[in-house]
Amino acid sequence: MTLRDVFGAAVADAAADVEVTALAYDNRQVAPGTVFFCVRGFTRDGHDFAADAIARGAVALVVDHPLGLGVPEVLVDDVRAAMAPAAARLHGDPTATLRTIGITGTNGKTTSAYLVRALLEAAGEPTGLLGTVTSVIGGIEHAVARTTPEAIDLQATFAAMHAAGDTHCVMEVSSHALALGRADAIHWAAAIFTNLTQDHLDFHPTMDEYFAAKRTLFFDGRPQVAVVNVDDPYGARLAADLRTEWTQRTQATADEPPRLVTVAIDSPDADLRATDIQSSFAGSTFSVGDLTLRSPLPGRFNVMNSLCAIAAVSALGVDDATIVAALPQAGRVPGRFEPVEEGQDFAVLVDYAHTPDSLENVLTAARPLAAGRLLCVFGCGGDRDRGKRPQMGAICSRLADHTIVTSDNPRSEEPAAIIEEILAGIEDRSATETIVDRHAAIERAIALAEAGDVVVIAGKGHEQGQEFADGRKLPFDDVRVAREALRARLVA
Numbered sequence: 001m002t003l004r005d006v007f008g009a010a011v012a013d014a015a016a017d018v019e020v021t022a023l024a025y026d027n028r029q030v031a032p033g034t035v036f037f038c039v040r041g042f043t044r045d046g047h048d049f050a051a052d053a054i055a056r057g058a059v060a061l062v063v064d065h066p067l068g069l070g071v072p073e074v075l076v077d078d079v080r081a082a083m084a085p086a087a088a089r090l091h092g093d094p095t096a097t098l099r100t101i102g103i104t105g106t107n108g109k110t111t112s113a114y115l116v117r118a119l120l121e122a123a124g125e126p127t128g129l130l131g132t133v134t135s136v137i138g139g140i141e142h143a144v145a146r147t148t149p150e151a152i153d154l155q156a157t158f159a160a161m162h163a164a165g166d167t168h169c170v171m172e173v174s175s176h177a178l179a180l181g182r183a184d185a186i187h188w189a190a191a192i193f194t195n196l197t198q199d200h201l202d203f204h205p206t207m208d209e210y211f212a213a214k215r216t217l218f219f220d221g222r223p224q225v226a227v228v229n230v231d232d233p234y235g236a237r238l239a240a241d242l243r244t245e246w247t248q249r250t251q252a253t254a255d256e257p258p259r260l261v262t263v264a265i266d267s268p269d270a271d272l273r274a275t276d277i278q279s280s281f282a283g284s285t286f287s288v289g290d291l292t293l294r295s296p297l298p299g300r301f302n303v304m305n306s307l308c309a310i311a312a313v314s315a316l317g318v319d320d321a322t323i324v325a326a327l328p329q330a331g332r333v334p335g336r337f338e339p340v341e342e343g344q345d346f347a348v349l350v351d352y353a354h355t356p357d358s359l360e361n362v363l364t365a366a367r368p369l370a371a372g373r374l375l376c377v378f379g380c381g382g383d384r385d386r387g388k389r390p391q392m393g394a395i396c397s398r399l400a401d402h403t404i405v406t407s408d409n410p411r412s413e414e415p416a417a418i419i420e421e422i423l424a425g426i427e428d429r430s431a432t433e434t435i436v437d438r439h440a441a442i443e444r445a446i447a448l449a450e451a452g453d454v455v456v457i458a459g460k461g462h463e464q465g466q467e468f469a470d471g472r473k474l475p476f477d478d479v480r481v482a483r484e485a486l487r488a489r490l491v492a
Helices: 003-010 046-055 079-090 109-122 151-163 175-179 207-219 233-253 300-315 320-329 356-369 388-399 415-423 438-448 478-491
Strands: 022-024 034-037 060-063 073-075 099-104 127-130 135-137 140-142 168-172 188-193 225-229 259-264 272-280 283-288 291-295 347-351 374-378 402-405 432-434 454-458 465-467 473-475
Touching: 003 073, 003 079, 022 079, 034 046, 034 079, 046 060, 060 079, 079 151, 099 109, 099 207, 109 127, 109 168, 109 300, 109 320, 127 151, 135 151, 175 207, 188 207, 188 233, 188 300, 207 233, 225 233, 225 300, 233 259, 259 300, 272 300, 272 356, 283 300, 291 300, 291 320, 300 320, 300 356, 347 356, 347 478, 356 374, 356 388, 356 454, 374 388, 374 438, 388 402, 388 415, 402 415, 402 438, 415 432, 438 454, 438 478, 454 478
Parallel strands: 022 034, 034 060, 060 073, 099 168, 099 188, 127 168, 188 225, 225 259, 259 272, 347 454, 374 402, 374 454, 402 432
Antiparallel strands: 127 135, 135 140, 272 283, 283 291, 465 473
16 A cells, blocks of 8 residues: 555655555554654654654654655644544555444443443354453454554554454443544444543543543544443433434434434433342343343443443344343453352452442442451552542442452552552541552451451452552462462461
C-alpha cells in the first residue's frame, strides 16, 4: 500500500507512491517500510525520536510541525488522532465486516465482555476478545498490556481476528482509550454502558469529564445498537441524551436510527428488566420477561452484567433458546468474585474491586453468603485517584466485620501513607488492622477465618504483579498467595 493510500490528500504528490508496510508510534518498533508517528505523550515527544526511527528504516513521518529530516512528512494537526484512521486503511478497515461490540463503564466491563463472547460463541459465531485480563484471537489466548490497545495495535488485532475466522469481536473500551482516540475508526455493531462511578480522577479532572469521555463511544462511535444500564444515574442521563440526539439526527437525515435498549433491575420503564433475583455461591437465577435464566456468577451486580450481555447479543440476533442454554455455562472470570478452595470450612473470594462502587457491590454480594463473619483485605493504588481512598475505607468498615488495610500497587507513593488516607475514612477502627505487606495481610485474614466466614481479598483480582517505585514490578498473585496460605493452615 502506498503513502497516499494510507493518508489520502495529506500526502504531497512527490511522496504519494512511497510503499508502506507498517505503522509505529514507538521508534523501537520501526522496521524498513514503516511510517513513524511522532506522538506527543505525557512525558516524551515522539518528534525527538524521529531521527532514530529513520535510522531504523522509517520511510515517512507523521508530524505536527516540519522536521526536514530527509524523508516524506505527513503534516497533521494531531498526530495521535491520525493513527486510528491510517491504521484502519492499512489493514483494510477490518471492522467494516468484523462485527465489533464495545463495552464501557467503570465496573463490569470484563465480566460483561466474557459473557457476550460466551453467548455469541454458543450461537456459532467465532468471537475474538480484547480486555483487561486477556485477548483471544481465533480461539487462542494472548497476554495484554492495557485494557484498550493503541489504535495501531488495535486495528492490526482486528485484522488478525478477521484472518483467523472470527466473525465478531467483543472488547472493553476504557475512558483513557476514548479520550486519546485509540477507539476511533471502528464500526461498532453494538456498544454497552455498564455504569459510571468514581475512578480515574487522576486522569479526568471531574466526573463530568469522565462521563464525557465514556459517552463518545455512543455519540462519535455511532453504534448500530446501544445497551444502557438506566439504574445507573449516568446511564439514565446517557439514554436520555441518546434519544434526543438520535431523534434530531433522524429528522435531519431521514436515516434509520440506531437501536437503544435500556436495561435495569430497579427502573420499571427499562426495555429489559431482571426480576425474581436469587443468589448464592452456586450462582444466580433471575427472570427477564418470560425467560427464567441461571448464571454461575453470584451477586446482584453480576445479574446486571448478565443482563447487559443478554440485551446486546439478543439485539445482534442470538435467539432466546440459545441464551437460556448457554448462560449457565458462561463461567467465572479470573479475579472476579473468584473462589479459592482448598477444602476449608470458610470461603475465600478474590475480586478486582478497586473503586468505591465495586467494593460496595462485592461486599454486599458476599454478606448474605456468610453464615459467620465477613472479613476483607484491601488497599488502594498509588499515583491514582486519591479521593476514593477514604471512601473505600468507610465502605469496608461499614460492610465488613473485620478489615485488614494493606498495600495494593503503591507505585511511587509510600504504602504507609496510602494506608493512612484509607484509614481517614474509618471512624471506628476497633475492627480494623493495618498490615503493609500484602502477602502477610492475606495470610492474617485466612488465619483469622472461622467456619462459615467469608474472606474477600479485593483490589488486584487477576493481576500477576505488584507495582512499586521506578516501575519495579514484582510477581504477585492474590489467588496463589491465598491458596498457599490455605494449604499451610490446613496441614498445620
